[in-house]
Amino acid sequence: MSDRLSLLHNFPFKRLNALLEGIEPSRSPLFMQIGEPQNAVPDLVAPAVAANEALLGKYPPQNGAPSYLDAVARWIETRYRLPQGSIDAQKQVTALCGTREGLFQAALMAILRKKDRISGNATPAVLVPNPMYHVYFGGAVIGEAEPILVNCVAANDFVPDYESLDPATLDRTAICYLCTPGNPTGTVTPKETISRMLALARKHDFILALDECYSEIWFDAPPAGGFDLVADGEGIDNLIVFNSLSKRSGSPGLRCGFAAGDPALIEPLTLLRSYGGAQVPGTLMAAGEALWRDEAHSRANRARYHDLVTIADDTLAGLPGYWKPKAGFFLWLETAPTLGDGETAAKRLWQEAGVKVLPGRYMSRPDPTTDASPGDGFIRIALVHDRETVRDAMARVKSVLENA
Numbered sequence: 001m002s003d004r005l006s007l008l009h010n011f012p013f014k015r016l017n018a019l020l021e022g023i024e025p026s027r028s029p030l031f032m033q034i035g036e037p038q039n040a041v042p043d044l045v046a047p048a049v050a051a052n053e054a055l056l057g058k059y060p061p062q063n064g065a066p067s068y069l070d071a072v073a074r075w076i077e078t079r080y081r082l083p084q085g086s087i088d089a090q091k092q093v094t095a096l097c098g099t100r101e102g103l104f105q106a107a108l109m110a111i112l113r114k115k116d117r118i119s120g121n122a123t124p125a126v127l128v129p130n131p132m133y134h135v136y137f138g139g140a141v142i143g144e145a146e147p148i149l150v151n152c153v154a155a156n157d158f159v160p161d162y163e164s165l166d167p168a169t170l171d172r173t174a175i176c177y178l179c180t181p182g183n184p185t186g187t188v189t190p191k192e193t194i195s196r197m198l199a200l201a202r203k204h205d206f207i208l209a210l211d212e213c214y215s216e217i218w219f220d221a222p223p224a225g226g227f228d229l230v231a232d233g234e235g236i237d238n239l240i241v242f243n244s245l246s247k248r249s250g251s252p253g254l255r256c257g258f259a260a261g262d263p264a265l266i267e268p269l270t271l272l273r274s275y276g277g278a279q280v281p282g283t284l285m286a287a288g289e290a291l292w293r294d295e296a297h298s299r300a301n302r303a304r305y306h307d308l309v310t311i312a313d314d315t316l317a318g319l320p321g322y323w324k325p326k327a328g329f330f331l332w333l334e335t336a337p338t339l340g341d342g343e344t345a346a347k348r349l350w351q352e353a354g355v356k357v358l359p360g361r362y363m364s365r366p367d368p369t370t371d372a373s374p375g376d377g378f379i380r381i382a383l384v385h386d387r388e389t390v391r392d393a394m395a396r397v398k399s400v401l402e403n404a
Contacts, residue, residue, distance in 0.1 A: 007141050011134065012362035019343055019359070020350050027354035030393045034358075035183070035330060035382045037250040039304065042297040045251060048287040055282030063270045064095025064258075068285040071292040072258045076241075079215075080227035088263065092236070094270045095285065096257035097278050099213055099242045100135050102269070106240060106259065107139025107175055109272045110207045114145075114174035117205060125169055127176035129160040131184055131364035131375045133211065136177040145174060149365055151374040158185040158332070162197060170204040179211040181223050184363050184380040185332045186325025191224035198229055201238040207265060210241045214328040216248040216298055217305045223327050226261065236262050240269070247329075249291045250301050256280055256288030305329045308383040308390045315394035319401050329383045332360070333397075336377030338404040345379050348404075353396035357381050 016033060063069070066089070073089035076082065087093065096102035107126055114124040126140035130149040140147040148169060150160040162176055178197060180189035194210070201208040210226040226241040244257030259269060273279075280288065291297070309324065312331060316322040321334030339345035342359030349355045360375030367373065381397070383390050 025354035052286035071289040091263040099257040110175035111143035124174040158187040173206040175207040181214040181327035188223040331381040
């Protein structure tokens with residue numbers, strides 16, 4: 001295996017299985033390690049799929065069905081207070097098979113773009129939050145760029161401080177990933193910070209890639225996003241926003257996502273995908289269109305997660321290392337005060353309580369000189385099950401924390 005491929009070898013859930021191998025849980029298992037919605041898909045999905053079955057006999061357009069792109073464009077305009085018709089669905093939006101592939105391919109496109117714009121033998125850089133959604137790192141590695149990991153820690157409210165990087169690094173940056181609301185931290189990046197990051201992207205000629213997959217799971221107020229800046233008159237240059245129906249609509253199996261933003265970036269991304277990307281089948285895009293055009297199910301979905309987070313908060317509030325997430329459905333629980341590092345905590349929770357969680361180390365990358373990572377003292381818990389399961393899991397976690 002090449003050195004670069006070896007950097008991708010240990011994906012989080014494979015590592016977790018190896019960590020827990022041979023440990024027998026003392027109670028019936030509860031699987032809280034993966035952020036896969038467990039509720040039924042909205043009622044809109046099945047009729048839309050059935051009504052468009054004939055589309056299985058046709059290749060979908062490479063950038064997505066026009067009606068799907070229009071539904072996305074109109075949703076963006078409504079969600080971010082933009083004038084109706086201000087988003088050009090054909091030029092500023094492209095359909096994605098979920099956001100994973102788009103986020104990965106955006107790195108490849110951005111790196112190729114930057115290589116033509118930097119002098120000498122400088123290596124393009126990719127800015128990655130740490131902890132992270134590992135696709136960001138993978139895109140940098142496969143694109144032969146240098147991943148620049150910026151730690152998300154309590155001191156910066158778990159928002160990566162990209163602004164502290166030196167100008168030379170920013171000058172060779174190809175793409176900067178910012179996930180808000182954050183996975184796994186549950187934090188929200190302030191609009192002012194996003195605005196400053198977009199200004200840096202324009203000054204240093206890199207792409208600001210906003211991963212907003214959790215944007216519709218909020219509890220107090222809608223989190224700021226890239227198109228809020230557009231609504232404020234800041235323009236769309238250097239900006240790509242990614243989102244999908246996996247979390248907003250609890251429909252990860254549809255694989256319906258989108259990238260939207262600067263048409264000068266959407267066009268080459270779509271071109272790259274025409275060589276190595278699979279488009280969503282038209283039948284499923286029809287269901288996706290119905291979901292983007294409907295807000296009722298999204299409000300119900302948000303209320304469901306609000307209820308689950310409230311259950312966790314009612315159970316764990318006041319315990320060392322716990323805080324309520326600002327958005328999303330993950331708990332980023334600090335285990336160092338009671339259970340030690342995240343791997344030790346994961347083993348104890350599995351053995352003593354039958355609750356499977358993900359060590360924070362597996363969501364982050366270590367410093368090569370110290371082997372320490374910003375996720376070492378944390379675990380991620382996904383609140384995606386029904387109320388009774390979440391209540392049971394939180395009670396078990398509390399018992400282990402209190403008896404540590």
